[in-house]
Amino acid sequence: MTIAVCPGSFDPVTNGHLDVFTRAARQFDRVIVLVTGNPAKKTGLFTVEERMELIREVTSDIANIEVDHWSGLLVDYTTAHQVSAIVKGLRSSLDYDYELPMAQMNRRLSGVDTLFLMTDEKFGYVSSSLLKEVAKYGGDVAGLVPPAVKAAMEAKLQ
Ligand code: PNS
Secondary structure (H helix, E strand, C coil), rough: EEEEEEEEEECCHHHHHHHHHHHHHHHHCCCEEEECCCCCCCCCCCCCCHHHHHHHHHCCCCCCEEEEEEEEHHHHHHCCCCCCCEEEEEEHHHHHHHHHHHHHHHHHHHHEEEEEEECHHHCCCCHHHHHHHHHCCCCCCCCCCHHHHHHHHHHHHH
């Protein structure tokens, strides 16, 4: 049984994330989307429960995707759950510079490898932070987040 974990803040989940989850689900028996604490991001638009619920909703048609949360070291979760690999999307060299030390640290700590999927070109510029800023000032994020996420963002930002 191969198990992948896709960790992240997902505040909120975007179509770029969803594309990575979907592609990972074709390569692994089980994919766990893990809403994980990032010490650099103190507050969020959505609570962890809300983020998980949105991810559940937008991945409900993919049988081998499940959703969980974790507030400790990522490698403690991957070791405890016999995770085969961490899977993340890579949009640009900025992501590469951010991700490389984490991937190397996680491998040093536990031996787990991180596999990167190149982001679909449609979503190369999409990030949760940018979408929150656009939505906050009334910009249209349709097509960049699933409709349920767009509705939830509008409700929060009203
Ligand atoms: O979506 P993000 O915020 O860029 O995801 C970063 C995240 C949550 C994957 C990273 O901060 C993380 O793995 N946090 C868990 C704590 C941990 O293990 N830190 C050491 C990483 S080497």
